[in-house]
Amino acid sequence: AYCYHGQTLLASDKCGEAIRSLQESEKFFAKAEALCKEYGETKGPGTTAKPSGHLFFRKLGSLIKNTLEKCQRENGFIYFQKVPAEAPQLELKANYGLVEPVPFEFPALSTHWTPETLGAFDLSKRPKDDTAKPKPDEEVKPLKEPDIKPQKDSGCQIS
Numbered sequence: 001a002y003c004y005h006g007q008t009l010l011a012s013d014k015c016g017e018a019i020r021s022l023q024e025s026e027k028f029f030a031k032a033e034a035l036c037k038e039y040g041e042t043k044g045p046g047t048t049a050k051p052s053g054h055l056f057f058r059k060l061g062s063l064i065k066n067t068l069e070k071c072q073r074e075n076g077f078i079y080f081q082k083v084p085a086e087a088p089q090l091e092l093k094a095n096y097g098l099v100e101p102v103p104f105e106f107p108a109l110s111t112h113w114t115p116e117t118l119g120a121f122d123l124s125k126r127p128k129d130d131t132a133k134p135k136p137d138e139e140v141k142p143l144k145e146p147d148i149k150p151q152k153d154s155g156c157q158i159s
Helices: 002-011 015-041 055-079 115-119
Strands: none
Touching: 002 015, 002 055, 015 055
16 A cells, blocks of 8 residues: 555655655555565465565565656655655545445334244154155166268368
């Protein structure tokens, strides 16, 4: 999130804040990379997963590095902005591109479901002859396949 926020800040000519955001992104990426490598080395049933080798993870590392170098280069040539000590705050509430979620509410209970009705569903009181008997399998008779011999004289010519 800090990486993409840094790209947005750079596009809006806030290069100092973009550098700080990308530095924060680099710090979190290094921490995530260490955790991924540790996860890949653990023993257990899920050891085939290697998150640090995933394409997204590898591309994100190079994207952070390249964008940070670009920001530092442009800040040295064009903007000359001071890099703040604290990382800029991320706007966690998206205000575009997303649909508002509809809150889920359980439907009202029907008047038909009473304690007596629920008590009637006692499986120990079911009839004993309810078991289905499997039907015996019918014997499959073999079919005689016609003997087809390849014909050399089909009338087709290759020119």
